[in-house]
Amino acid sequence: MTKKYILLLVSYAVVASCLAQSSLDSILPVRGLCIAAPSPDGIDPFIDFINKDLVPRKINTLVLRVDFRYQYKSHPELVADNALSTSDIKKLVRTCQAGGIQLIPQVNLLGHQSWSTNVGKLLVEYPQFNETPYVPLDKELTWPNEWGLYCLSYCPLHPDVHKIVFEVVDEIMDAFEAKAFHAGMDEVFYLGDDKCPRCQGRDKAELFAGELTKIRNHLALNGRELWIWGDRLIDGKTTGIGLWEASYNNTHRAIDMIPKDVVINDWHYERPDPTAIYFA
Numbered sequence: 269m270t271k272k273y274i275l276l277l278v279s280y281a282v283v284a285s286c287l288a289q290s291s292l293d294s295i296l297p298v299r300g301l302c303i304a305a306p307s308p309d310g311i312d313p314f315i316d317f318i319n320k321d322l323v324p325r326k327i328n329t330l331v332l333r334v335d336f337r338y339q340y341k342s343h344p345e346l347v348a349d350n351a352l353s354t355s356d357i358k359k360l361v362r363t364c365q366a367g368g369i370q371l372i373p374q375v376n377l378l379g380h381q382s383w384s385t386n387v388g389k390l391l392v393e394y395p396q397f398n399e400t401p402y403v404p405l406d407k408e409l410t411w412p413n414e415w416g417l418y419c420l421s422y423c424p425l426h427p428d429v430h431k432i433v434f435e436v437v438d439e440i441m442d443a444f445e446a447k448a449f450h451a452g453m454d455e456v457f458y459l460g461d462d463k464c465p466r467c468q469g470r471d472k473a474e475l476f477a478g479e480l481t482k483i484r485n486h487l488a489l490n491g492r493e494l495w496i497w498g499d500r501l502i503d504g505k506t507t508g509i510g511l512w513e514a515s516y517n518n519t520h521r522a523i524d525m526i527p528k529d530v531v532i533n534d535w536h537y538e539r540p541d542p543t544a545i546y547f548a
């Protein structure tokens with residue numbers, strides 16, 4: 269009698285938990301966190317963090333900002349300091365699978381190829397991809413500065429950039445066994461530069477949409493989804509949302525030029541504008 273009573277209680281608890289989960293999934297299907305990928309010596313504490321903090325809170329999506337901190341075999345020249353090994357990544361993959369969390373790697377594409385004059389691996393190794401090679405990089409520049417330098421971009425029309433970038437994307441996606449890829453594409457201030465021999469005079473919204481569509485189409489070949497940050501698709505001037513959270517260089521019109529299956533991550537620093545509704 270006691271045993272049956274306990275069994276019933278357990279069964280009830282399982283049913284109640286399944287009902288709570290399905291109702292949570294129907295109300296809020298994506299419960300995500302985006303955070304920098306841990307360093308190799310931080311893998312074990314990070315796995316504890318997933319198991320003890322994320323799983324109990326029903327987080328089901330984890331975007332990890334990896335960039336070039338993975339030991340890429342296709343492009344060893346691009347591997348940054350403190351890069352994760354395949355075995356490090358697999359520990360994260362198995363932990364997330366066990367916890368019901370979709371793991372999504374992020375490598376910043378187009379923009380964020382430097383922080384000020386601290387240049388990322390892509391443009392260090394391939395300076396010919398730099399959209400604004402005339403900007404001096406020999407000393408740190410504080411914002412604002414005469415060059416308008418916040419972060420460097422690669423030129424989306426350079427004929428050699430996508431072969432390299434897509435090899436990196438494919439390799440990180442295989443390592444993560446991921447179905448979705450996060451390309452960042454936020455805060456792109458340098459785009460369609462007047463001095464770029466390929467981009468000068470072109471419509472910045474078309475350049476942004478073109479690059480986004482190219483990345484989306486490449487991922488779609490393997491049944492994979494593109495995720496991006498939403499700020500370049502919002503008109504900063506008209507809305508007053510500002511230079512970081514929205515676009516001041518007319519990329520916002522790209523919203524009507526991009527495929528509808530791209531997942532837009534809405535974000536804000538200052539004001540809770542209902543831009544998710546705008547995107548929907």
Ligand SMILES: [Zn+2]
Pocket residue numbers: 399422423424425426460461464465466467468
């Ligand atoms: Zn260009």
